Amino acid sequence: xxxxxxxxxxxxxxxxxxxxRFKKDQAIKSPVEISPLRASRLVGILILSLSLMWLDxxxxxxKPVRSALGYVLYPLHQISSAPSVLIxxxxxxxxxxxQLIAENAELSARNLILGQKIQRLISLETENSELRELLGxxxxxxxxxxxxxxxxxxxxxxxxxxxxxxxxxxxVFMGQPVLDSHGLMGQVIDVLPHSSRVLLIADSNHAIPVxxxxxxxxxxAVGSGKLNExxxxxxxxxxxxxxxxxxxxxxxxGRYPRGYPVASVATVEHFPGxxxxxxxxxxxxxxxxxxxxxxxxxxKVSNVPPQSLWQVK
Amino acid sequence: xxxxETIFILxxxxxxxxxxxxxxxxxxxxxxPQWVLMIFIFWQIQKPKLINFWWVWPxxxxxxxxxxxxxxxxxxxxxxxxxxxxxxxxRLRVFNVxxxxxxxxxLICSFELVSYWALxxxxxxxKPLSLWLPALISALVWPWLYLLLSSMSHRLR
Numbered sequence: 001x002x003x004x005x006x007x008x009x010x011x012x013x014x015x016x017x018x019x020x021r022f023k024k025d026q027a028i029k030s031p032v033e034i035s036p037l038r039a040s041r042l043v044g045i046l047i048l049s050l051s052l053m054w055l056d057x058x059x060x061x062x063k064p065v066r067s068a069l070g071y072v073l074y075p076l077h078q079i080s081s082a083p084s085v086l087i088x089x090x091x092x093x094x095x096x097x098x099q100l101i102a103e104n105a106e107l108s109a110r111n112l113i114l115g116q117k118i119q120r121l122i123s124l125e126t127e128n129s130e131l132r133e134l135l136g137x138x139x140x141x142x143x144x145x146x147x148x149x150x151x152x153x154x155x156x157x158x159x160x161x162x163x164x165x166x167x168x169x170x171x172v173f174m175g176q177p178v179l180d181s182h183g184l185m186g187q188v189i190d191v192l193p194h195s196s197r198v199l200l201i202a203d204s205n206h207a208i209p210v211x212x213x214x215x216x217x218x219x220x221a222v223g224s225g226k227l228n229e230x231x232x233x234x235x236x237x238x239x240x241x242x243x244x245x246x247x248x249x250x251x252x253x254g255r256y257p258r259g260y261p262v263a264s265v266a267t268v269e270h271f272p273g274x275x276x277x278x279x280x281x282x283x284x285x286x287x288x289x290x291x292x293x294x295x296x297x298x299x300k301v302s303n304v305p306p307q308s309l310w311q312v313k
Numbered sequence: 314x315x316x317x318e319t320i321f322i323l324x325x326x327x328x329x330x331x332x333x334x335x336x337x338x339x340x341x342x343x344x345x346p347q348w349v350l351m352i353f354i355f356w357q358i359q360k361p362k363l364i365n366f367w368w369v370w371p372x373x374x375x376x377x378x379x380x381x382x383x384x385x386x387x388x389x390x391x392x393x394x395x396x397x398x399x400x401x402x403x404r405l406r407v408f409n410v411x412x413x414x415x416x417x418x419x420l421i422c423s424f425e426l427v428s429y430w431a432l433x434x435x436x437x438x439x440k441p442l443s444l445w446l447p448a449l450i451s452a453l454v455w456p457w458l459y460l461l462l463s464s465m466s467h468r469l470r
Contacts, residue, residue, distance in 0.1 A: 041366060045392040049373070052385035053435045062384055069378040073330065080331040152334060190381040197381050 067168060070192030077195065081151055145294040146170065148178075151195060160203040160227060162186075164293065167194045175255055177296045183261040183284030184208070184249055185293060200287050201262065202227045210262050211250040215240055218250055219279070221262060227287045230263050232279035237270055239277065247281060257298050319363060321469055325352050325462065326372065334379065346451040347421055349376060353391070354420060355462050357398045358405050369395060382428075383435060390428040394420055410456050418452035 056062045095103075146166065154161035166172050168191050176188040178198050186206065190197040199206055204225040210232075211218045217239050221230045235241060245265040251258030263281035270277050329349040353372060357364050373388030380387075397420065398405075405416060425447060 039396075042392055042396045045366065045369065046389055049385035049388035049392070050431060050435065052388070053383040053431060056384040057436045065374075066378055066384065069375055073375060073379055076327060076330045077334055080334040083335075192378070 067191075067193050070167070070194070073192075074194050077151070144297040146297070148293050148295055150291045150293065154197075158225070159205075160200040160223065160225070160287070161189075162198050162200065163195050164198055164295075165195055166295065167192050167196050169193055171297070172196050172295060177256045177260075178293050179260060179296065180285045180290035180293050182286055182290075183263070184256060185285045185287060185290070187255060188295075198293075200227070201283060201285075202230065202287055207233075208256060208262060209250045209252040210247040212241060212265075213246040213248050213261075217241060218252070219247070221247060221281060224280075228282055229266075230281045230283055232265075232281060233276070235277045235279050237275060237277050241265060241268055241277070241279060243268060246284075257296055315363065317469065318360060318466075321466070322356050322360070322363065325356075328352075330375065330379065344450060345447060346454045347424070347447055350391070350394070350421060350424055351417070351451055351455060351458055352462070354394070354398060354417065355459060357395065358402050359463065359466060361399070361402055366392065366395060382432070386428050386431050389431040390424045393427045394424050397423070410459075413459070414452045414455050417455045418448050421448040421451045 052062075148164040148166045150162055151165045152163040154163070164178070172188055172191050174188055174191060178185045178187060184201060186198045186200040186203075188196050189199045200223070201208055201221070202223040202225070204223050206223040208221050209218065210221045219232045219235050219239075219241075222233050224231050232241075232247075243265055246261060247263045247265065249256045249258060249260045249262050261284040263283045265279060265281050267280045268277055269279075326349060329352040332348040333345070349372065353364075353368070369388055369391045373386075373391045374384055376387040376391075377384050401416075405413060408416065422445075
């Protein structure tokens with residue numbers, strides 16, 4: 001009897017396999033008739049979009065299109081940043097009373113110190129303008145700022161860019177300087193209606209004219225692509241530059257306002273036989289940590305100059 | 314039925330744009346799959362009747378504004394991907410998961426490469442090409458995305 005049972009099992013086994021195969025075959029649907037993209041049409045699309053790219057890279061006529069598409073994307077961006085906003089709110093509301101009291105005490109202490117510094121600043125500013133008048137130099141123009149918040153960080157590992165939550169409707173313009181409470185952070189490179197994109201000073205495509213606060217030696221700080229390092233290029237081997245020197249913006253490019261801290265010199269290396277010293281500096285601004293930043297509006301800093309002035313061709 | 318499906322496709326594409334923009338912690342910054350492109354490819358495989366080449370324009374332009382590239386960069390790449398897909402979508406349907414994942418990897422690589430070529434053609438950019446990582450991450454995410462979207466589209470029917 002047993003033998004018969006086994007043989008039955010073996011007889012059934014290929015049947016099961018066959019049924020399985022059949023089911024798999026049935027999953028294949030009948031082909032759907034579509035009109036495929038013909039090669040001539042593809043070439044048409046490619047030519048159209050390439051010419052669109054060329055126009056967009058060489059002129060400003062598609063700016064309204066860009067900002068209209070920005071309006072479409074705005075609600076989606078709001079939704080995508082909702083989780084982090086929610087977490088922030090939850091973190092704030094879940095703080096204990098003790099923590100809040102300590103924070104309050106610390107903030108009021110700092111406020112007192114800053115207030116005292118400002119008192120001195122007012123007298124120093126008047127003194128400075130008097131001295132400038134004596135020298136016949138033009139007065140420094142006051143600057144207006146607005147506070148912006150970080151919305152996103154560009155995930156591209158080869159570029160150091162961030163997105164902030166103010167845009168065209170708040171008066172942000174191309175080339176506008178951005179700073180945090182410790183120093184210069186970068187400049188605005190793309191403006192959408194409610195957000196804009198900032199190129200950080202550490203990006204490898206960015207350079208900023210600086211001078212040493214101690215003695216006024218000028219240099220150019222080029223981003224290294226790493227957030228915590230800037231390179232000073234074309235510094236003569238004999239220039240008076242030491243570790244720990246503070247570099248401030250010189251305002252020579254016409255893009256950044258004068259006198260804001262940019263970086264502090266970390267290492268100075270001299271190579272015999274080379275004309276320039278290798279100088280590395282650490283940015284003063286907290287490029288990787290700051291959540292709140294300031295956008296500077298000043299009359300010295302204007303819109304980007306026409307392309308014919310700075311494009312090298 | 315077709316209207317409901319179109320609305321669902323639009324909804325899933327919106328979801329893709331939201332996911333692509335999601336702010337991530339520093340240690341996860343390498344995790345950026347091409348969500349929009351993958352969702353587009355999925356609908357091209359499942360519902361080729363509904364997706365024609367006109368879709369390339371709005372999706373591509375929105376992607377360009379989001380990444381602040383020149384307008385049209387993604388359109389070029391999307392059109393090329395669409396052209397390849399329309400020749401092979403019937404084969405892609407009967408492939409198993411591993412084969413599909415491999416094809417998706419190659420498609421996303423070609424998307425990145427074509428948009429890079431277009432950028433070089435129009436303006437000399439000196440940005441290094443980040444080809445492998447987005448394609449690899451996207452290919453790893455693909456099976457789950459495929460399961461999720463196909464179960465949802467079955468329920469819709």
